[in-house]
Ligand SMILES: Nc1ncnc2c1ncn2[C@@H]1O[C@H](COP(=O)(O)O)[C@@H](OP(=O)(O)O)[C@H]1O
């Protein structure tokens with residue numbers, strides 16, 4: 001049986017990792033298992049009940065190590081690492097979602113597989129970034145922490161997560177490394193940073209659109225980098241988004257190939273490629289300047305968005321098309337490649353937006369030539385910690401031509417809502 005060890009210099013010198021070092025390998029801050037153990041299959045009840053899982057082509061984290069288009073940018077190494085991390089996490093999420101959908105777990109309201117995928121995605125992203133990005137100290141603001149997994153009774157789920165992560169790493173083959181359970185917990189907790197206005201911080205939503213994930217719908221792995229309080233890089237992995245436009249499909253697949261990776265670096269534009277590693281192509285927002293021809297995206301979940309407000313804005317603009325409702329930051333990605341013209345997000349009163357729900361998506365849109373602001377037209381401020389603190393009411397995104405009339409319609413709709421008599 002493999003011994004549980006920390007990854008020290010001495011171990012690196014004698015391990016298979018030292019003989020086959022990944023590019024720019026750095027010491028991990030959490031314990032690993034070396035050498036690689038023999039992998040057991042995932043032990044979830046859902047998996048064992050499913051002898052013949054439909055396996056799609058796995059997403060290729062390896063292919064994401066190709067030199068990025070933004071090779072001249074100061075964030076080129078970070079972009080390559082971020083793409084690789086998101087592609088690997090997407091692979092794990094896809095495996096879990098296939099089991100989840102086929103085993104009908106969602107109808108039993110069993111949240112376990114979701115949790116497994118959330119944690120697994122966060123662990124893999126942390127691991128890849130730690131292995132691939134050597135400069136500076138590591139700070140990550142991410143959605144999950146290990147508190148629940150450290151409680152009594154969580155042993156089985158922790159074992160399941162450990163198996164799933166190690167299995168995904170072994171299948172990919174880029175890293176000759178395996179994590180112990182303590183390493184798994186530490187990797188999750190590497191996302192506890194508070195972020196802020198100085199230094200560099202990774203920002204991660206390991207599964208954005210959890211409800212879509214459970215439904216078998218859209219979700220995203222969203223990773224961004226903050227530098228001195230500004231988003232400088234973003235990567236969005238959308239495993240269920242069609243490679244071709246979702247115009248008029250209301251978020252559903254047209255039957256085409258799915259699995260899209262959006263990426264953007266500040267000053268270098270935005271790109272799209274398939275999650276299985278096709279060459280990146282530049283994208284831009286649509287050039288529609290008459291709102292009558294525009295369509296708009298909003299959350300699939302009614303509880304996340306005041307549809308009376310978004311409906312009123314659309315009406316004031318003269319938008320004819322029905323709303324396109326999809327989960328997660330896949331909306332930002334779809335907007336960035338011109339599938340639709342406007343994204344409207346107006347959470348119910350009291351909800352505080354988290355930075356990981358918008359950091360990656362917003363830079364993909366702005367680098368594709370679009371604008372993302374709050375309801376008053378102010379830029380989003382990612383420098384205030386884990387939440388978007390000073391946000392005025394809602395978030396809107398569109399192209400430069402439509403933004404002035406959109407903001408005017410937003411102000412009118414909000415004013416009307418505030419003046420309307422209370423239903424109580
Ligand atoms: N009441 C609410 N209002 C607005 N957003 C909410 C919300 N409750 C949860 N969310 C956020 O909305 C995200 C999903 O976005 P969308 O509505 O665009 O699909 C969730 O991300 P997670 O799924 O990562 O928790 C969560 O952060």
Ligand SMILES: [Mg+2]
Nearest residue numbers: 205208209357
């Ligand atoms: Mg989210």
